[in-house]
Amino acid sequence: MLTAVTGVWHTGADRNFTLETEGQHPFRKHLSTLHIGDAIRSGLREVSLEEITKFANSTGDTFYAHTNQEAAAANPFFPGIVAHGYLLLAWGAGLFVEPAPGPVLANYGLESLRFITPVAAGDSIRVTLTAKKITPRETDEYGEVAWDAVLTNQNDEIVATYDVLTLVEK
DSSP states (O other), X not given: OHHHHHSSOXXXXXXXXXXXXXSOOGGGSOTTTOOTTEEEEOOOEEOOHHHHHHHHHHHOOOOXXXXXXHHHHHSTTOSXXXXXXXHHHHHHHHHHOOOSSSSEEEEEEEEEEEEXXXXXXXXXXXXXXXXXXXXXXXXXXXEEEEEEEEEEETTOOEEEEEEEEEEEEO
């Protein structure tokens, strides 16, 4: 009901998983054919300790929760070494992106990012991406789409939530 009244998708509202229902990735839809609630749910991607270590070394983010098993396990929030939140976001994008050019023109940001559940080596993640808000621009040949993104682990526990902001051709 809230989605119908506000024109903005809200958690719990209906989704249209367009790959299953239409055979089309929602990123292949122009603004004129994209609807609030169009969505995609990715497959699972396993996280390895080797990838966590490579990310730590390549970025310089060697915070102990990503590099020191004993110190991480002593922290009440972590089960041991865990993946970087930003690594998970990058993988999330890789799980939902559709690589062909247009109609999605660019990603221009994230909003309301929260990391909820740590992800350890051996865990897997998936992303569910739902068209949340569609805003055509009056003077441009594109508009803005805010996508509700939810990363979950192999147990369907929420790992992270955020909005992905894109520019999409009309």
